Amino acid sequence: FRNLIITKLRTGGDTGPKVEYDGITLHANKRNIKFPNQLFINNQFFNVHRKDDVDRAVLAAQAAFETGDWATMNARDRGKLLFKLADLMEQHKEELATLESLDSGAVYTLAIKTHVGMSIDTWKYFAGWCDKIQGSTIPINNARPNRNLTFTKREPIGVCGIITPWNYPLMMVSWKMAACLAAGNTVVLKPAQVSPLTALKLAELSVIAGFPPGVINILPGSGSVCGQAIADSPLIRKLGFTGSTPIGKLIMKSAAVSNLKRVSLELGGKSPLIIFKDADLDRAVRQAMSGVFFNKGENCIAAGRLFVERSIHDRFIIRVVREVKKMKIGNPLDRSTDHGPQNHRAHLEKLVEYAQIGIKEGAKLVYGGKQAPRPGLFFEPTIFCDVTDDMYIAKEESFGPIMIISVFDDIQGQADIERLIARANNTEFALASGVFTRDISKALLVSEKINAGTCFINCYNKTDVAAPFGGFKQSGFGKDLGQDALNEYLKTKTITVEY
Ligand code: TAP
Numbered sequence: 001f002r003n004l005i006i007t008k009l010r011t012g013g014d015t016g017p018k019v020e021y022d023g024i025t026l027h028a029n030k031r032n033i034k035f036p037n038q039l040f041i042n043n044q045f046f047n048v049h050r051k052d053d054v055d056r057a058v059l060a061a062q063a064a065f066e067t068g069d070w071a072t073m074n075a076r077d078r079g080k081l082l083f084k085l086a087d088l089m090e091q092h093k094e095e096l097a098t099l100e101s102l103d104s105g106a107v108y109t110l111a112i113k114t115h116v117g118m119s120i121d122t123w124k125y126f127a128g129w130c131d132k133i134q135g136s137t138i139p140i141n142n143a144r145p146n147r148n149l150t151f152t153k154r155e156p157i158g159v160c161g162i163i164t165p166w167n168y169p170l171m172m173v174s175w176k177m178a179a180c181l182a183a184g185n186t187v188v189l190k191p192a193q194v195s196p197l198t199a200l201k202l203a204e205l206s207v208i209a210g211f212p213p214g215v216i217n218i219l220p221g222s223g224s225v226c227g228q229a230i231a232d233s234p235l236i237r238k239l240g241f242t243g244s245t246p247i248g249k250l251i252m253k254s255a256a257v258s259n260l261k262r263v264s265l266e267l268g269g270k271s272p273l274i275i276f277k278d279a280d281l282d283r284a285v286r287q288a289m290s291g292v293f294f295n296k297g298e299n300c301i302a303a304g305r306l307f308v309e310r311s312i313h314d315r316f317i318i319r320v321v322r323e324v325k326k327m328k329i330g331n332p333l334d335r336s337t338d339h340g341p342q343n344h345r346a347h348l349e350k351l352v353e354y355a356q357i358g359i360k361e362g363a364k365l366v367y368g369g370k371q372a373p374r375p376g377l378f379f380e381p382t383i384f385c386d387v388t389d390d391m392y393i394a395k396e397e398s399f400g401p402i403m404i405i406s407v408f409d410d411i412q413g414q415a416d417i418e419r420l421i422a423r424a425n426n427t428e429f430a431l432a433s434g435v436f437t438r439d440i441s442k443a444l445l446v447s448e449k450i451n452a453g454t455c456f457i458n459c460y461n462k463t464d465v466a467a468p469f470g471g472f473k474q475s476g477f478g479k480d481l482g483q484d485a486l487n488e489y490l491k492t493k494t495i496t497v498e499y
Pocket of ligand 1 (some may be wrong): 163164165166167190191192193194221222223224226227228229231242243244245247248250251266267268269299300397399431471475
């Protein structure tokens with residue numbers, strides 16, 4: 001950031017709660033923006049980073065869960081608070097999107113629509129669930145015949161930890177935190193340390209919305225210290241995590257050893273996208289490009305590997321190259337930019353290395369493949385073809401704007417389709433998938449046999465707040481979004497009466 005000023009700021013309206021913080025003001029995107037840059041515990045911002053920050057945050061969250069306004073608030077009022085926060089986010093939409101764009105490199109047009117827009121939708125969606133959390137009544141045998149009643153109650157779990165990655169900073173926070181709070185829990189959140197600013201702005205807005213102290217606590221520390229302490233905490237009862245598979249495994253181990261806390265893990269992906277020769281080619285090209293290059297490839301459900309039928313393979317590549325050449329790389333705040341900088345330098349360096357590996361192992365580099373020759377962390381949109389199943393780039397996620405194309409021979413019958421699906425399923429990841437064909441039977445067969453948490457037919461990236469999202473195998477387990485996500489943050493109590 002240039003032109004930034006660190007200053008004492010105060011938030012809150014004339015009548016609402018007020019809090020002071022050491023914040024940053026800057027002028028960007030033709031507007032003044034301000035945001036905190038400190039820890040947020042018990043509705044207070046703190047400068048000092050101490051070893052016991054996580055303990056302090058957990059104790060604040062526990063106190064808020066057990067006593068105080070949040071503990072006694074009825075479900076509909078809880079919903080109103082979530083709606084209020086969503087309204088405030090709406091009012092600060094441009095500020096949030098500018099901040100997200102500066103912090104993560106997302107192009108502003110996407111930041112406003114997806115990073116911020118979908119975050120607001122998520123808060124509204126889960127706000128609506130607050131007063132609709134219901135149990136059931138169950139007829140049972142092992143009690144006085146016909147003079148018994150068994151019913152279940154869906155209760156919040158308690159203090160939850162949430163750990164999020166840097167690719168969609170505000171959206172990842174919102175997906176988990178909105179479901180967690182709608183269920184009535186309290187939270188200790190650790191956003192990714194490279195992109196924590198919108199999470200801290202959300203903390204500021206939550207004070208204005210009127211969330212009681214301790215309900216939301218945000219610690220923008222490192223994964224190895226702060227994240228690990230959350231995973232190890234004996235008082236946290238549930239941990240929601242989105243990030244890489246290796247760290248997911250570490251977290252699951254820590255959760256087991258510390259106190260058997262429940263975990264849900266949204267991890268890496270290498271999602272196959274199958275394009276049959278009978279597909280609408282224009283549409284397939286457009287959607288495959290968005291499947292790969294959306295948010296500069298920093299997208300967990302990115303189409304990690306394309307399988308294209310031989311008789312359209314060359315035509316498909318010619319069209320994709322033609323379209324990629326039109327992509328405007330540049331300042332993410334410029335409204336005409338299609339492709340912004342990668343999130344941080346270490347990630348850019350990993351992408352350069354990834355492309356080098358692809359070249360060395362004999363894949364054909366059709367376009368891009370290196371850092372763009374301009375200042376900033378830009379990686380060229382890249383296309384590889386002739387990628388065979390044994391190659392590193394066929395198996396490993398890049399998490400960047402790199403299209404990996406493999407060919408399959410023209411399909412003669414069902415056995416060929418099944419062989420193709422076996423190739424697509426031959427990965428330990430199983431987050432998303434896609435298929436393009438005009439033959440609905442073929443599409444449904446693929447969607448049935450493909451082992452992935454999501455399958456898009458004749459579209460891609462159509463994620464919605466109402467539809468469950470999450471993977472299988474080493475892409476993790478547990479869902480974000482939809483009613484399933486709410487259930488991740490609830491426990492069921494069974495009550496039996498004889499009368
Ligand atoms: P990670 O390195 O796994 O980091 C994710 C989060 O975990 C960060 O906040 C990180 O902290 C924290 N962390 C690191 N070590 C930890 C530890 N020992 N204990 C607790 N927390 C720890 O992933 P990333 O590089 O940020 O994100 C890229 C990966 O996330 C990709 O593989 C991508 O596929 C995956 N991803 C998946 C999804 C879904 S929905 N499945 C969505 C987005 C991303 P720091 O701030 O120190 O890094």
